Amino acid sequence: MSNAAQVLLDDSRGREPAPLEALQPVPVSAPAKPLTVVYIAGDGRSGSTLLDRLIGAYPGTFSCGELGNLLQSAAADDEFCACGSLAASCGFWREVLTRWGASVPGFSEREYRLLQLRYERLRSLLRPGSDMTFDSENFARYAEYTRALFTTIADLSGASVIIDSSKGPARALALSRVPGLDIRMLHLVRDVRGVAYSLRNPNRGKPKEGAPVKKRSNLRFAGTWATINYFCEYVRPKIAGPNLFLRYEDYTADLDATLAQVAELLSTQRIGFEASSGHLMKQGHQVAGNDGRMRPVQRISTDEAWRRQFGFVMRKGLYLLVLPLMLRYRYRP
Numbered sequence: 001m002s003n004a005a006q007v008l009l010d011d012s013r014g015r016e017p018a019p020l021e022a023l024q025p026v027p028v029s030a031p032a033k034p035l036t037v038v039y040i041a042g043d044g045r046s047g048s049t050l051l052d053r054l055i056g057a058y059p060g061t062f063s064c065g066e067l068g069n070l071l072q073s074a075a076a077d078d079e080f081c082a083c084g085s086l087a088a089s090c091g092f093w094r095e096v097l098t099r100w101g102a103s104v105p106g107f108s109e110r111e112y113r114l115l116q117l118r119y120e121r122l123r124s125l126l127r128p129g130s131d132m133t134f135d136s137e138n139f140a141r142y143a144e145y146t147r148a149l150f151t152t153i154a155d156l157s158g159a160s161v162i163i164d165s166s167k168g169p170a171r172a173l174a175l176s177r178v179p180g181l182d183i184r185m186l187h188l189v190r191d192v193r194g195v196a197y198s199l200r201n202p203n204r205g206k207p208k209e210g211a212p213v214k215k216r217s218n219l220r221f222a223g224t225w226a227t228i229n230y231f232c233e234y235v236r237p238k239i240a241g242p243n244l245f246l247r248y249e250d251y252t253a254d255l256d257a258t259l260a261q262v263a264e265l266l267s268t269q270r271i272g273f274e275a276s277s278g279h280l281m282k283q284g285h286q287v288a289g290n291d292g293r294m295r296p297v298q299r300i301s302t303d304e305a306w307r308r309q310f311g312f313v314m315r316k317g318l319y320l321l322v323l324p325l326m327l328r329y330r331y332r333p
């Protein structure tokens with residue numbers, strides 16, 4: 001599982017966050033109207049990084065990649081920003097972190113990470129009366145940090161729409177309860193067999209150098225896929241405002257239609273897709289996500305290698321493991 005929730009789970013066993021140096025408070029401009037955030041939710045390996053960049057072609061938008069992992073990426077010595085710098089030394093994110101740290105009284109990376117663990121993991125959705133926790137003091141503090149981060153990014157980038165492809169459904173719901181943010185959720189689904197094939201093929205992954213590729217069972221792939229998509233379905237109606245459901249196979253097959261749907265989600269004029277000019281793939285500062293975010297021009301096509309590579313038993317077995325959702329999403333055996 002490469003979504004934000006899993007990263008946060010993994011991180012809870014990791015190292016202590018490096019503290020930012022003490023800074024004098026710097027006021028961050030309060031947005032006159034809620035800041036629009038397009039949030040891409042779904043399982044890993046579903047084409048979210050590419051979709052993030054595609055939406056980022058719209059004027060006035062800024063693609064962040066997996067923003068929920070910003071602190072982890074900025075603390076790592078082997079994670080790159082899409083601009084080509086290490087995330088830790090990217091000028092844009094350093095400035096964001098400096099201003100963000102100065103805009104929240106008593107800023108502490110450790111405190112924010114703990115608040116993320118509380119509100120952005122899947123298990124937070126399982127807590128009895130989880131909706132009630134949004135009225136708590138802890139959530140007010142989470143909201144203060146989170147709103148300040150998004151506002152800082154908007155101020156520095158000049159964008160009025162921020163794109164966050166952290167993917168975790170619990171984060172989508174938490175963001176939607178942050179005053180000052182207008183969350184437009186985009187639920188992205190890919191055939192479970194495409195996700196499983198992508199995860200099983202080491203060349204398609206981004207394992208850290210020297211780290212073994214984790215072997216996971218098909219049951220685990222299917223279970224993670226079903227759980228994440230189930231919870232995306234669970235939170236979507238709880239989030240007010242426009243939302244969108246997209247299948248990876250549809251959006252990669254018809255980019256013009258996808259851009260039209262995105263225009264509706266953003267309540268803006270649609271733009272066309274001109275693959276030859278490459279203008280859609282502008283270089284940005286996406287953190288985390290796959291290496292495709294670093295390519296200036298990216299050919300977009302539907303990757304269905306699993307159809308050739310998986311045998312009959314694997315194709316049918318994975319399908320049957322998550323049959324109800326596969327039928328719901330109109331995938332064929």
Ligand SMILES: [Zn+2]
Nearest residue numbers: 081083090285
């Ligand atoms: Zn950068």
